[in-house]
Amino acid sequence: MDYTNCYKTGYKPPFNYLLKSVFLHSTIKERVITQQNIMPTSDKKILFFSTQPYDRDFFTKQNEEWGFQIDFIESRLRQKTANLAQGADAVCAFVNDKPDATVMATLAAAGVKVLALRCAGFNNVDLEAAKQNGIKVCRVPAYSPHAVAEHSVAMILTLNRKTHKAYNRVREQNFSLNGLLGFDLYQKTVGVVGTGNIGKVFAEIMTGFGCKVLAYDLVKDVELEKKGIEYVSLDTILEQSDIISLHCPLNDKTKHLVNESTISKMKKGVMLINTSRGGLIDTNMVIEGLKSKKIGYLGIDVYEQEEHLFFRDLSASIIEDDTIQRLMSFPNVLVTAHQAFFTEEALYQITKTTFQSIDEILSGKPISQPGVMLVP
Numbered sequence: 001m002d003y004t005n006c007y008k009t010g011y012k013p014p015f016n017y018l019l020k021s022v023f024l025h026s027t028i029k030e031r032v033i034t035q036q037n038i039m040p041t042s043d044k045k046i047l048f049f050s051t052q053p054y055d056r057d058f059f060t061k062q063n064e065e066w067g068f069q070i071d072f073i074e075s076r077l078r079q080k081t082a083n084l085a086q087g088a089d090a091v092c093a094f095v096n097d098k099p100d101a102t103v104m105a106t107l108a109a110a111g112v113k114v115l116a117l118r119c120a121g122f123n124n125v126d127l128e129a130a131k132q133n134g135i136k137v138c139r140v141p142a143y144s145p146h147a148v149a150e151h152s153v154a155m156i157l158t159l160n161r162k163t164h165k166a167y168n169r170v171r172e173q174n175f176s177l178n179g180l181l182g183f184d185l186y187q188k189t190v191g192v193v194g195t196g197n198i199g200k201v202f203a204e205i206m207t208g209f210g211c212k213v214l215a216y217d218l219v220k221d222v223e224l225e226k227k228g229i230e231y232v233s234l235d236t237i238l239e240q241s242d243i244i245s246l247h248c249p250l251n252d253k254t255k256h257l258v259n260e261s262t263i264s265k266m267k268k269g270v271m272l273i274n275t276s277r278g279g280l281i282d283t284n285m286v287i288e289g290l291k292s293k294k295i296g297y298l299g300i301d302v303y304e305q306e307e308h309l310f311f312r313d314l315s316a317s318i319i320e321d322d323t324i325q326r327l328m329s330f331p332n333v334l335v336t337a338h339q340a341f342f343t344e345e346a347l348y349q350i351t352k353t354t355f356q357s358i359d360e361i362l363s364g365k366p367i368s369q370p371g372v373m374l375v376p
């Protein structure tokens with residue numbers, strides 16, 4: 001085998017396990033990492049795409065209970081890499097993978113029966129193509145809504161009280177407060193767009209700060225209403241909110257929900273938080289809103305073009321995406337790289353649900369968790 005141009009991951013196994021690497025010849029050079037701490041007890045094979053060290057740690061550890069034959073690769077699932085799934089019963093993909101019609105056909109030809117998304121959102125998946133190719137698709141509908149809701153709150157507090165700037169300032173012995181002025185969250189109006197698993201937890205947290213919480217969703221949550229959260233129209237949210245946080249899925253109806261027209265209806269100086277999906281906001285229009293000071297603060301954990309940037313260390317690279325560079329140049333913009341889900345509890349639950357769903361689908365058992373199956 002040719003090891004000369006191999007892709008070096010720099011990965012060090014945290015457990016004292018056997019680490020075996022296999023280099024597959026393909027249109028791309030890709031290292032398949034087999035990190036087994038047990039002898040597999042199942043003849044079922046799962047190939048994980050877009051893996052980072054933490055994915056491999058969690059899945060390897062929990063596989064002690066399942067005994068699947070598991071392999072990991074770092075590349076995203078896309079047309080160039082789909083053929084690596086040859087011989088796998090299931091593939092596991094993440095938010096920036098591109099399982100389109102071509103990929104689905106390749107996976108089906110490779111014998112793959114299940115596409116398991118280790119995330120809640122599925123806007124990136126061609127479900128119709130999966131159906132046509134006989135591939136079942138499952139996801140993790142709810143793992144830790146608290147993880148994402150709490151990260152949204154972290155973004156609000158950071159943007160407001162500027163703790164990220166204070167941290168750096170004090171380390172340089174600059175004890176001045178100039179430029180760090182914030183505002184009380186108490187009695188401010190917070191608009192929540194989408195009150196499903198995450199939006200509901202977020203709304204509840206914000207009531208704890210003494211905020212007035214307004215909600216907009218296609219379906220009302222009676223429990224939230226009982227807690228004093230008022231459902232209003234989207235326009236009312238836009239017109240009255242000091243802080244707007246997006247928690248609805250990305251689909252044809254919600255794409256660019258934040259656009260020139262909706263921004264024009266917002267309060268001057270509004271704080272906009274998006275931990276849902278990048279496509280919910282028209283980034284160029286948001287930049288115009290920041291320049292005109294209509295938008296006073298922006299916190300985003302997701303970005304429309306994030307697939308070219310996020311989950312990678314590009315600190316020594318030239319970033320060609322001028323839009324993200326412009327965004328990051330504003331002092332009142334906070335960007336995190338799709339880390340809202342990233343808590344121990346969430347990763348544990350993602351791993352557990354993924355293995356359980358794959359096991360249930362491959363062995364023809366009833367699916368135990370509601371909302372898992374996207375293509376049954």
Ligand code: NAD
Nearest residue numbers: 121194195196197198199217218247248249275276340341
């Ligand atoms: P969910 O399905 O439980 O809730 C979504 C809510 O949005 C539902 O109540 C639904 O009725 C509502 N909705 C749908 N269309 C709407 C519309 N046009 N206008 C207003 N509301 C609408 O989903 P969730 O688990 O709360 O997740 C929300 C989103 O968060 C996901 O779709 C995903 O994109 C994103 N997410 C991000 C991260 C992260 O790490 N940043 C992690 C998990 C989920």
